[in-house]
Amino acid sequence: MKHLDEFEQRMEQAAQEVRQSAKQAVPPPLETGARRTLPRGWLIFAAAFGVVIVTLGVLPMISSPEDSGPVSGSTPTTTPAVASTTVAEPVTTAPVTTAPPVVTNCSAAGMPMPAEQEGLPAPVADARRAIAAAAIACDYGALEALASPDIVTSFGGGGFENIPMWEEEGTYPALALLVELFDTPYAFEDYEDLPRHYYWPSAFVYDSWEEIPPADMDALLTVYTQEELDQTAEFGAYALWRIGITETGEWRFFVAGD
Amino acid sequence: MQESRRHVSSTDIGALDVEPFESFYRREYARMVAIARALLQSGSSAEDLAQESFVAAHRNWDRVSGYDDPGAWVRRVLINRATSIHRRAGAELRALTRLGGRAGEDTLPELNPRATEVWEEVRKLPRRQAQATVLHYVDQLSIEEIGEVMGVSTGAVKAHLHKARAHLSRRLEAWGEETI
Numbered sequence: 001m002k003h004l005d006e007f008e009q010r011m012e013q014a015a016q017e018v019r020q021s022a023k024q025a026v027p028p029p030l031e032t033g034a035r036r037t038l039p040r041g042w043l044i045f046a047a048a049f050g051v052v053i054v055t056l057g058v059l060p061m062i063s064s065p066e067d068s069g070p071v072s073g074s075t076p077t078t079t080p081a082v083a084s085t086t087v088a089e090p091v092t093t094a095p096v097t098t099a100p101p102v103v104t105n106c107s108a109a110g111m112p113m114p115a116e117q118e119g120l121p122a123p124v125a126d127a128r129r130a131i132a133a134a135a136i137a138c139d140y141g142a143l144e145a146l147a148s149p150d151i152v153t154s155f156g157g158g159g160f161e162n163i164p165m166w167e168e169e170g171t172y173p174a175l176a177l178l179v180e181l182f183d184t185p186y187a188f189e190d191y192e193d194l195p196r197h198y199y200w201p202s203a204f205v206y207d208s209w210e211e212i213p214p215a216d217m218d219a220l221l222t223v224y225t226q227e228e229l230d231q232t233a234e235f236g237a238y239a240l241w242r243i244g245i246t247e248t249g250e251w252r253f254f255v256a257g258d
Numbered sequence: 259m260q261e262s263r264r265h266v267s268s269t270d271i272g273a274l275d276v277e278p279f280e281s282f283y284r285r286e287y288a289r290m291v292a293i294a295r296a297l298l299q300s301g302s303s304a305e306d307l308a309q310e311s312f313v314a315a316h317r318n319w320d321r322v323s324g325y326d327d328p329g330a331w332v333r334r335v336l337i338n339r340a341t342s343i344h345r346r347a348g349a350e351l352r353a354l355t356r357l358g359g360r361a362g363e364d365t366l367p368e369l370n371p372r373a374t375e376v377w378e379e380v381r382k383l384p385r386r387q388a389q390a391t392v393l394h395y396v397d398q399l400s401i402e403e404i405g406e407v408m409g410v411s412t413g414a415v416k417a418h419l420h421k422a423r424a425h426l427s428r429r430l431e432a433w434g435e436e437t438i
Contacts (some may be wrong), residue, residue, distance in 0.1 A: 007427040014369075014376035015296075015395040021366045022292035025305055027284055168314060170339035227384060 106138035107173030114183040123249030124198050131243075131251060132182050135175040140164050143175075148252045155257050163254070177223070178254065181243050184219040188247075196247040203238040212238065277328070279319045283312050286329050289397055290336055291366070296377050296392040297340040301366030311336040333397070333407040337389045379429050383422050386410075390418035391426070 114132050116125070127146065134142035144160050153162040166172040187202035199205055203212045203220055209232070220229055224240065232240055244253030290311060294304035315322050315332045322328045369377070380388050386408065393404045404415045 004427065007423070007430045010372070010376060010430060011395050011426070014373040015398075017369050017373035018296050018377070018396050019288075019292045021301070021369060022288045022295055022304075024366055025288055025291045025308075027287035028309065168317075170311070170314070170335045172338075231384075 106135075106167050106175045107177075108135040108175035108179045109138055111136050111176060111179045114179060117186060120186070120198065121247055121249075124245050124247060127245050127249040127251055128182055128200075132179050135178045138175065146251055148250045151251060152253050152255050154255060174254075177241050178243065180223045181241060184223065185216050194246075195250075197252070198245050198247065200243045201238070204242040206238065208237055209233045209235075277323060279316055279323070282315075282323075282328060286332065287312070289329075290332060292396050293333065293392055294336055294340060295366065295369075296380065296396045297337065297388065299378075299381070301368075305365055307336060307339055310339060327403075327406065330403070330406045333393070334409065337393070337407070340389075376426075379426055380422075383425060386414075387418045387422040387425075390415055391422045394419055 113136065114128070117128075120128065131143065131146050134146060140163070143163065147160045149159075151159050153159060163174045166174040181200045184201035184203075186198050186200050187205040188196050188198045189205050190196050201220060201223070202216045206212045217229075220238075220240075224232075228240070232238060239257060241256040242253065243251075245251050287308065290308040291304055294307040294311075295301060298304050298307060311332050314335050315328065322331050325331055368374075380391050382388075383391065389408060390404055393399045393407060399407065401412045401415050401419075405412045408415065410418075
């Protein structure tokens with residue numbers, strides 16, 4: 001008990017020190033810029049965000065096709081297409097009617113462009129480059145123009161509008177994640193009734209955590225902490241953020257979760 | 259998914275007396291800086307983070323001011339952003355080095371070494387444990403209030419605090435041994 005008392009005492013002293021230090025801070029005039037109102041769709045999504053829909057097999061981003069061979073890195077092969085057999089319509093959302101704001105400060109501001117990757121078809125490489133550039137420029141308008149109208153950003157609902165909302169509320173540094181993920185190795189998968197999808201990071205296409213090659217695992221450490229990866233390992237497979245672009249250059253996914 | 263959101267109906271907004279943003283800002287500023295200071299290493303980053311969080315509140319004040327506790331919303335923004343800032347710190351430092359610049363100087367008094375040591379250990383905790391610890395000790399929120407800020411149940415808050423205390427108290431014991 002004595003030890004616990006000492007612990008609590010030390011925590012309280014440390015907290016008191018921080019509070020006293022913060023009292024020296026003088027609130028400056030805020031540079032708030034133009035005031036704007038969030039589109040209603042963002043609030044609707046916020047209410048539904050906590051719901052995670054586990055729908056294995058519904059979308060390629062939710063479940064890796066059981067029989068397709070993942071191909072990762074910069075030298076993809078022409079693995080024969082073997083597909084998941086059940087493909088439902090992606091989650092759709094009402095179109096955003098309010099023009100996304102253009103801001104100059106976001107989580108990706110000032111980040112370097114991801115290096116070019118070999119082996120990507122031109123439409124995919126172009127889309128990757130354009131998405132990263134728009135994210136670094138904090139240009140939501142350009143990003144939305146690059147996104148599929150049916151882009152999936154959450155299994156709880158919502159499409160592109162989640163991205164500026166996450167940035168605004170600080171829930172996730174979504175734009176920085178986009179840029180960071182594009183700097184990891186990619187992989188693609190083939191499906192019976194869908195175009196080939198390219199994914200970042202490549203770790204997503206492996207059915208189990210143990211299958212992820214060491215180099216691909218190392219790349220994840222540029223995006224996540226070791227602790228976050230350890231927690232994911234307990235889940236058994238990569239279920240963190242991933243980006244999906246079709247071979248025709250359509251940006252279909254930016255989603256995390258299981 | 260741990261992150262949850264409170265549903266806000268348009269009928270809930272604007273029905274109550276709305277506090278002017280300016281008085282809210284001045285009243286809450288030091289508390290937000292304290293939370294940020296505990297979650298981040300640098301005092302200047304803490305002030306920047308607090309200000310960014312208030313800017314977000316100002317932009318959405320029509321909505322946020324209608325909440326039962328607008329401060330809870332700002333705290334949520336702040337603790338979420340603290341994580342992304344922490345994550346980006348390495349990249350920012352590398353960029354500053356390349357540009358020949360240097361990080362902003364601290365505008366707040368330095369913490370004593372014992373307090374610094376405590377918060378360094380807290381920042382090493384899993385994100386949710388660190389957030390709960392700071393909200394409990396620094397901001398002196400109740401379990402229910404912490405749950406409101408973090409968007410989790412009171413049971414989850416208790417679990418986060420229990421694990422954090424267990425880890426930190428072991429570290430405290432280690433500190434004691436190291437100083438003998």
